Amino acid sequence: TTHKLQARVVKVWDETKDARTLTLRPGLNWRGHRAGQHVRVGIPADGKHYTRTYTISSPPEREDDCFTITVKAIDKGTISHHIVRNIKVGDYLPIGLPQGDFYLPDAQPIQxxxxxxxxxxxxxxxxxxxxxxxxxxxxxxxxxxxxxxxxxxxxxxxxxxxxxxxxxxxxxxxxxxxxxxxxxxxxxxxxxxxxxxxxxxxxxxxxxxxxxxxxxxxxxxxxxxxxxxxxRFRAPFTEVPADAVGGRVRFAQSDVETDG
Ligand SMILES: Cc1cc2nc3c(=O)[nH]c(=O)nc-3n(C[C@H](O)[C@H](O)[C@H](O)COP(=O)(O)OP(=O)(O)OC[C@H]3O[C@@H](n4cnc5c(N)ncnc54)[C@H](O)[C@@H]3O)c2cc1C
CATH class of the missing domain: 3.40.50.80 (Nucleotide-binding domain of ferredoxin-NADP reductase (FNR) module)
Structure with missing residues (x-):
């Protein structure tokens, strides 16, 4: 893993039949978030390492140095199901630092x-x-x-x-x-x-x-x-133009080439 920061899962709470809140206690070097920001979370599953992004659902004012993420298992989703079903108290998850510009301005929003x-x-x-x-x-x-x-x-x-x-x-x-x-x-x-x-x-x-x-x-x-x-939690799909012709695609790291 390239992540240095980890968080310990200290609580899991089932919100609905397919959504779960994890309470995470981050290690040293964590910095506080602004309400509305998200964090990247590393999830080990089936011997592989995945990374997904989750909004921090708790407010920064929380006093116990923990934060929560609330994950909904989505249809055909790989990792959200794993989080909702299998992550347990005591697990350690690699995390990034809070990011994102979806937050309220410091000045009072009008309404x-x-x-x-x-x-x-x-x-x-x-x-x-x-x-x-x-x-x-x-x-x-x-x-x-x-x-x-x-x-x-x-x-x-x-x-x-x-x-x-x-x-x-x-x-x-x-x-x-x-x-x-x-x-x-x-x-x-x-x-x-x-x-x-x-x-x-x-x-x-x-x-x-x-x-x-x-x-x-x-x-x-x-x-x-x-x-x-x-x-946006998901990028909108782009319409493929009717006259799209495709082309050769080369993956730089693996050096694999294929028709796109
Ligand atoms: C800024 C941000 C904040 C987020 N905050 C939250 C949050 O607070 N709570 C939360 O539950 N989620 C949140 N998400 C979404 C989260 O990051 C994951 O995308 C979500 O949990 C699904 O992950 P998954 O591994 O289960 O799904 P994936 O396996 O990654 O699949 C995602 C979707 O893509 C479709 N898909 C997968 N592969 C293909 C393919 N080859 N072609 C077409 N479609 C495909 C799947 O059907 C599914 O609908 C956030 C995302 C972002 C970007």
């Missing part, structure tokens, strides 16, 4: 609106908890999508935050429930209904590519795209 879905909850969860811990939570709306109520990652904590903080307004949307689930999808009309002043807010969004595209389109049409801040 944030978080739009998240699935495991995309993690940066928002860290940011909102950080603002609460600092006693400077502004009027905040949060729209979160999950297929069903029992799928909401960190759902109990979100509901408790909603209950105990007058300035935090949580809107949970279950995208596969109701008579016509397609009506639960993100739309400008839905935004108007849940958060009428959304055009005046700083929007922090994290979720699957389709949701992020819909938000981008909506905010572009409303002329407020500059207020949108996005974190």
């Amino acid at each position: 944030p609106l978080f739009i998240t879905a699935g495991s995309g909850i993690t940066p928002a969860f860290s940011m909102i908890n950080s603002l609460i811990a600092q006693g400077r939570l502004p009027d905040t709306h949060h729209i979160h999508y999950a297929p069903h109520e029992f799928d909401v990652v960190l759902g109990k904590e979100l509901k408790a935050m909603d209950r105990y903080n007058d300035r935090y307004h949580l809107h949970l949307i279950y995208s596969r429930e109701g008579e016509d689930p397609s009506r639960n999808r993100f739309s400008a009309a839905q935004l108007d209904a849940l958060c009428p002043d959304w055009k005046d807010r700083d929007v922090y969004a994290c979720g699957p590519p389709s949701l992020l595209e819909a938000i981008e389109q909506c905010m572009t049409e409303a002329g407020c795209i500059r207020r949108l801040h996005v974190e």
Whole structure:
């Protein structure tokens, strides 16, 4: 491994049937994160070494020198399943230092609106908890999508935050429930209904590519795209042009050549 820094797994907590929070105690040379940042984690599995990126779901204000990552096992995912099923207390994982520019500005954001879905909850969860811990939570709306109520990652904590903080307004949307689930999808009309002043807010969004595209389109049409801040867990697929002809591809390290 090229990683020097390691973290010890001190707690594992099953959030839902396919999502797990790991509490990690980093070794020396760790430096604190900004709420919303992520970390690269090395995962040994089946005799190989993999690296994946996970947002730090806990706020920097946490006092026990530990941090958490919350991982959702995705369909056909190699490592997320392994983390959710097999990582145990006492394991050591190589980690990088916190990185990323998806965080709140130091100056008070005017009025944030978080739009998240699935495991995309993690940066928002860290940011909102950080603002609460600092006693400077502004009027905040949060729209979160999950297929069903029992799928909401960190759902109990979100509901408790909603209950105990007058300035935090949580809107949970279950995208596969109701008579016509397609009506639960993100739309400008839905935004108007849940958060009428959304055009005046700083929007922090994290979720699957389709949701992020819909938000981008909506905010572009409303002329407020500059207020949108996005974190992507997956790169969007690029359309292959119809006239693409391919070519020879050479892998520099292995010196293997093939048709692309
Ligand atoms: C900045 C950042 C922060 C993140 N934070 C979190 C977080 O807080 N929580 C979280 O759960 N995840 C987070 N992720 C996602 C995480 O890094 C992993 O991508 C995720 O856990 C899936 O890993 P995997 O090994 O299970 O999936 P992989 O095996 O890497 O597969 C990923 C996806 O690609 C598809 N795929 C794989 N191979 C191919 C192929 N050859 N062709 C087409 N499609 C393919 C799979 O079907 C799957 O949908 C974050 C990612 C980034 C970049």
